[in-house]
Amino acid sequence: MGMFRIYGENQNGKFYLSPYTDVIIEKEGLFIHQRLFHCTVQVQCDSAWGEDLLRMLQKGIREQALEEFLTQNMGQTDARKLINDWMRMGVIE
Numbered sequence: 001m002g003m004f005r006i007y008g009e010n011q012n013g014k015f016y017l018s019p020y021t022d023v024i025i026e027k028e029g030l031f032i033h034q035r036l037f038h039c040t041v042q043v044q045c046d047s048a049w050g051e052d053l054l055r056m057l058q059k060g061i062r063e064q065a066l067e068e069f070l071t072q073n074m075g076q077t078d079a080r081k082l083i084n085d086w087m088r089m090g091v092i093e
Contacts, residue, residue: 014060015083015092025050032091039089043082045073057092066092 017023024031030043030050043050053069061069063083070079086092 012060014062015057015066015087016060017054017057018090018093021091023054025054030054034090037090039091041085041089041091043073049073 018034018036020034020036022033022035024033025047027047029045030053032041032043033039045053049072056066056069067076067079067083070082073079074082083092
């Protein structure tokens with residue numbers, strides 16, 4: 001199922017999963033591939049937590065809420081680094 005999004009004022013500072021990002025959920029975590037920049041990232045987590053994360057990114061999530069959610073799984077320093085890496089790689093926008 002394809003999806004498009006028009007960005008503008010209604011984005012309200014929320015992050016979304018890039019439409020150019022493929023995600024595979026497995027027992028040991030998420031495998032994320034950004035097709036435009038050919039970047040792949042793995043996040044160690046259980047599959048239920050990974051599914052919750054994807055749901056939030058599809059609906060849109062504010063940066064602070066995303067950081068808090070990621071911190072539950074990996075600690076604040078790693079959560080902040082992951083958000084910065086994902087922005088740089090185009091995984092979230």
